[in-house]
Amino acid sequence: MQTKPFKYLFRIQYLGLRYHGWQVQKGVKTIQGTLEKTFRYVLQHENFKILGSSRTDTGVSCLYGAFELFLPNKVEPNSLVDPLNDFLPADIRIIEGFQSSYDFNVIQDVTNKSYGYYFSFGKKPHPMFAGSVAYAGKSLDLDIMNEGAALFKGTHDFRRFCSQGKNTNDFIRNITYSQIDEPPKHFAFLPENNVMVYRVIGNGFLMHQVRRMAASLISLGKGELKLNNIEEALISSEKTPLSAKAPANGLILEKVSFVGYKFE
DSSP states (O other), X not given: OOSSOEEEEEEEEEOGGGSSOSSOOTTSOOHHHHHHHHHHHXXXXXXXXXXXXXXXOTTOEEEEEEEEEEESSOOOGGGTHHHHHHHSOTTEEEEEEEEOOTTOOTTTTEEEEEEEEEEEXXXXXXXXXXXXXXXXXXXXXXXXXXXXXXXXXEEEEOGGGSOOOTTOOOOEEEEEEXXXXXXXXXXXTSOSSSEEEEEEEESOOOTTXXXXXXXXXXXXHTTSSOHHHHHHHTTOOOOSOXXXXXXXXXXXXXXXXXXXXXXX
């Protein structure tokens, strides 16, 4: 018998600058840990469980992520939104809540994740933008970067574009969208000029995969890499990453979508 038979999905956004990623870790501030502390206060008990759809890294932000709340009792999820936001820090916000069910899995039922790597070039922007935009240097060839981004589209072995964990043995991932885009005009957290976003969409990513892909494209734009370097890396059996990780502050989990469910 399920001890927490009621499930609720919440949409969340946060600025990751002050946090050591999503997952609870001893001795450091995390998104999940902050959420659990706030839920304990609002619910006035500890008989609940939180499960996130994505484990973002230290410094990575989120615009439209998701997590599930497991409870022993029934609640109206949207009735929790305002109380939670009242006690959460200013850099975390719950957007809305939905009734879920036990045939839904917040991890396995993800149909795709959209990440945006936001970077500026030219004159260095004001430091106040550093929480969500990485500075990529004075000059970039955006056309060649877009050619490089197109190489990532499709099903490839990304072993040279990730950080390999102890249990990593499957490096095949499918990318459905990979392009250098102009950022949305309404994002007030971006400088007005000389900002672009490398947007990549897939159903799952390896550790640090998007940051290493972004770093490779920025190196390509600076003339430090050639297109054939990326082409060769995608068919290579070597394990050494082609590029270092791009800074975490430019990476934003833009959206998590679920197959067969309309949690938005």
